[in-house]
Amino acid sequence: MTSRTLFEKVWDAHVVAAETGDTPAVIYVDLHLVHEVTSPQAFSELRERGLKLRRPDRMLATLDHSTPTLPTNADGSRPYANAEAQAQVTQLETNCREFGVELHGWDSEDRGIVHVIGPELGATQPGMTIVCGDSHTSTHGAFGALAFGIGTTEVGHVMATQCLLQRKPKTMAIHVDGQLPPGVGAKDLILHIIGTIGVDGGTGYVLEYRGAAIEALSMDERMTVCNMSIEAGARAGMIAPDETTFAWLKGRPRVPQGAAWDAAVAKWRALCGDDGARYDREVRIDAGAVKPTVTYGTHPGMAIAMDAPVPAATNAQERRALDYMQSKPGQPMQGMPVDVVFVGSCTNSRLSDLREAARVLHGRHVADGVRMLVVPGSEAVRRDAEREGLHHVFTAAGAEWRVPGCSMCIAMNGDLAQPGQLVVSTSNRNFEGRQGKGARTVLASPATAAASAIAGHIADPREYATQEQAA
Amino acid sequence: MKPVTRLHSRTAVLADENIDTDRIIPARFLTTTTRDGLGKLCFHDWRYQADGSDNPAFPLNRPEARGCSILVAGRNFGCGSSREHAPWALLDYGIRAVLCSEIADIFRGNALKNGLLAIVIDELEHRWLLKHPGIELAIDVREQYIALPDGGRIPFRLEPFARHCLLNGVDQLGYLLQHADAFSEYEQRMEAAA
Numbered sequence: 001m002t003s004r005t006l007f008e009k010v011w012d013a014h015v016v017a018a019e020t021g022d023t024p025a026v027i028y029v030d031l032h033l034v035h036e037v038t039s040p041q042a043f044s045e046l047r048e049r050g051l052k053l054r055r056p057d058r059m060l061a062t063l064d065h066s067t068p069t070l071p072t073n074a075d076g077s078r079p080y081a082n083a084e085a086q087a088q089v090t091q092l093e094t095n096c097r098e099f100g101v102e103l104h105g106w107d108s109e110d111r112g113i114v115h116v117i118g119p120e121l122g123a124t125q126p127g128m129t130i131v132c133g134d135s136h137t138s139t140h141g142a143f144g145a146l147a148f149g150i151g152t153t154e155v156g157h158v159m160a161t162q163c164l165l166q167r168k169p170k171t172m173a174i175h176v177d178g179q180l181p182p183g184v185g186a187k188d189l190i191l192h193i194i195g196t197i198g199v200d201g202g203t204g205y206v207l208e209y210r211g212a213a214i215e216a217l218s219m220d221e222r223m224t225v226c227n228m229s230i231e232a233g234a235r236a237g238m239i240a241p242d243e244t245t246f247a248w249l250k251g252r253p254r255v256p257q258g259a260a261w262d263a264a265v266a267k268w269r270a271l272c273g274d275d276g277a278r279y280d281r282e283v284r285i286d287a288g289a290v291k292p293t294v295t296y297g298t299h300p301g302m303a304i305a306m307d308a309p310v311p312a313a314t315n316a317q318e319r320r321a322l323d324y325m326q327s328k329p330g331q332p333m334q335g336m337p338v339d340v341v342f343v344g345s346c347t348n349s350r351l352s353d354l355r356e357a358a359r360v361l362h363g364r365h366v367a368d369g370v371r372m373l374v375v376p377g378s379e380a381v382r383r384d385a386e387r388e389g390l391h392h393v394f395t396a397a398g399a400e401w402r403v404p405g406c407s408m409c410i411a412m413n414g415d416l417a418q419p420g421q422l423v424v425s426t427s428n429r430n431f432e433g434r435q436g437k438g439a440r441t442v443l444a445s446p447a448t449a450a451a452s453a454i455a456g457h458i459a460d461p462r463e464y465a466t467q468e469q470a471a
Numbered sequence: 472m473k474p475v476t477r478l479h480s481r482t483a484v485l486a487d488e489n490i491d492t493d494r495i496i497p498a499r500f501l502t503t504t505t506r507d508g509l510g511k512l513c514f515h516d517w518r519y520q521a522d523g524s525d526n527p528a529f530p531l532n533r534p535e536a537r538g539c540s541i542l543v544a545g546r547n548f549g550c551g552s553s554r555e556h557a558p559w560a561l562l563d564y565g566i567r568a569v570l571c572s573e574i575a576d577i578f579r580g581n582a583l584k585n586g587l588l589a590i591v592i593d594e595l596e597h598r599w600l601l602k603h604p605g606i607e608l609a610i611d612v613r614e615q616y617i618a619l620p621d622g623g624r625i626p627f628r629l630e631p632f633a634r635h636c637l638l639n640g641v642d643q644l645g646y647l648l649q650h651a652d653a654f655s656e657y658e659q660r661m662e663a664a665a
C-alpha cells in the first residue's frame with residue numbers, strides 16, 4: 001500500500017460513497033456533538049420534514065454557550081442573561097428528550113464545554129470522524145480523530161443520515177522541531193504557528209502537527225494546539241495518537257474495556273502519517289524559538305512574542321485593528337494596562353491550565369482594579385480542581401471561581417467586558433466585540449493571564465517565580 | 472431552496488480583510504432558535520452607533536450602497552465561527568452574493584447551501600472591484616462568469632455539486648437520503664470489522 005498521511009487513513013476509512021467530478025464524497029460520522037446554539041433550527045427542520053435521527057446513539061449533547069456560570073439563585077432558578085438564553089437551553093432539553101439524545105444538562109455530573117467533555121468521557125477516540133456545529137471541533141484532532149465544525153444545515157444532514165457531503169481537503173504538515181523553552185507552553189506555540197502561517201494560511205487544508213515538540217506535549221496541550229487550527233483557517237488539525245494518548249484515554253467511561261481495549265489500541269497504533277507520505281504543503285517551526293506569545297490586533301494571526309515591538313500597520317485593516325486595540329507600533333504589548341483577565345474556554349480550561357494559572361497566582365493577589373474570572377471547562381475539571389484546592393488559590397487571590405461554561409470566550413451568557421476594557425484571555429478569538437461590544441482582547445496562555453492579573457498590565461509569566469501549587 | 476441562476480445588481484464594497492462571522496452577526500444575538508429576521512442584526516456593531524442610529528462610517532449605510540445585493544469584500548471573508556446565522560443574516564439583509572479572492576471554508580459551504588453566492592475570483596479582478604464600488608454586475612451561475620458593464624467578463628468556478636444544487640434548487644438532504652442503503656451497508660461493514 002502506498003504511504004498515506006494520518007488524515008488520509010481516517011478519511012479513507014469513512015468514505016461511504018467516493019467523490020466524483022460532479023459530486024462530493026459521502027462521509028460517515030462516528031460522533032456528533034451538539035450544543036444549544038447551532039442545533040435548534042436543525043431539530044426544527046427534522047420535525048417539519050417528519051424525519052427521525054438516524055443514530056441518536058452517536059450523538060452527545062451538552063449545555064455550554066448560553067448557560068450562566070454563576071451558581072443558582074436562592075430560589076433554585078438559574079441566573080440567565082436573558083429570556084432568550086433560557087429559552088434556547090430549554091429548547092435543547094426538549095429536543096433531546098423528544099428525539100432521544102443523551103444530554104449532559106444541568107443535572108449531569110459531566111456537563112461542560114462540548115470540546116472538553118467529549119474527550120473526558122472517552123467519546124472522542126483515535127481514528128473517528130467527529131463533527132459539531134462549532135468551529136473548535138478541531139480540538140478532538142488531538143486524539144488522531146478527523147474532527148471539524150459544520151453549519152446548522154449540515155447538523156441537520158448528520159442528524160438525519162449520520163453522513164455529510166464533503167470534498168476531500170488538502171493536507172499540510174506542520175513539523176515542530178526541537179523543544180519548547182522552559183516557561184513556554186502549548187498556547188504560546190499555537191499562537192506562534194498562526195502568526196507564522198497567517199489567519200488564512202490553513203484555508204482548504206487539514207493540518208497535521210508532527211515532530212519532537214508535538215510528541216512531547218501532554219493531551220491537554222495537544223488539545224490546545226488542535227483547538228486553534230481553525231484560527232489559521234483550517235477546519236481540522238490532527239496529531240497521531242501515541243502512548244500519551246492511550247494512557248490518557250484508558251479507563252474512561254466510553255472507551256472499550258478489557259480485551260476490546262487492547263484490540264482498539266492495536267488498531268490505533270497504525271494511525272500515523274507514514275514515512276514518505278505526501279502533504280500538499282509542509283511548514284517547519286522551531287520550537288526553541290517560541291517565546292510567551294500574545295495577540296496585538298483583532299484576529300489570531302496578529303500574534304507576536306510579548307517582548308517584541310508591535311509591527312507597523314501595512315494596510316487600512318491593520319490600522320483599524322491597532323486603533324481598536326489602542327496598541328502602538330514599536331511598543332511591546334508587555335506593560336499594557338489590563339482591566340479583565342479570563343481563564344477559561346475550550347482552549348484553556350482543563351485541569352492543567354488551571355494549575356498553570358494557580359501556580360503563578362499562589363500567595364499573590366490580583367492587582368487593584370483588575371477583575372479576574374476563572375471558569376473551569378467542565379464539572380469534572382471543577383471537581384478535580386476543588387479537590388486540589390485550586391479554587392482557594394483563585395479566590396484568595398481575588399479572582400472569581402465560576403461554574404463551567406463558555407463564558408467570556410463568546411460572551412453570550414452575560415459574562416462580558418465593557419467597551420474599551422482590555423481583556424487578557426486564554427480563549428481563542430480576539431475579534432472586535434467577541435468578548436463584549438468594544439472590548440479589546442489579548443489572547444494569551446493561562447500563565448501569562450495570571451501574571452498579567454497580578455501585575456495589572458501584560459506581564460511575562462517567567463518573571464513571576466512560580467511557587468508550588470496549593471496542596 | 473429556490474434555484475439561483477442569475478443575479479444582477481450594483482456592488483457594495485466592504486474592503487476590510489478577515490471580516491469574521493462575529494462581525495457579521497455578534498454572538499449575543501445567537502440565542503435565537505429560528506433562522507428568520509436576522510437582517511436587522513447583520514453587521515450590528517459596525518452598522519449602528521451607540522444610540523441606535525446608523526453609523527455614517529459603515530460603507531453599506533451610504534445612500535449609493537442601499538439596495539445593492541452583491542457585496543465585494545476584503546480577503547478571507549467569513550472567517551471564525553461556523554455560525555450559519557452569518558449567511559442567514561446577510562440574506563435577510565438583502566445580500567445575495569459575496570465576491571472575494573478568498574472566502575473562509577465553513578462560511579462558503581454554509582452560504583452556498585442557503586443560496587447565497589459565495590464566489591471566489593482572481594486577486595487582480597478582486598482588487599479592481601474593491602476600488603470601484605457601485606459597478607453594475609451580472610452573475611451567471613450556469614456559465615460561471617460575471618459580466619461587467621463594458622462587456623468584459625470575470626470567470627469563476629463553483630464546486631460542481633454546489634453549482635448543480637444552486638441551478639436546480641436541489642435539496643441536499645433529500646439527495647443524501649437517497650444514499651440510505653449505502654449508509655446501512657457501511658454501518659454493517661464497520662460493525663463486522665469491530
Ligand code: SF4
Pocket residue numbers: 064065113114115134136345346347405406409410427428
Ligand atoms: S469555549 Fe468558546 S470556542 Fe469553545 S465552544 Fe465555547 S464558545 Fe466556542
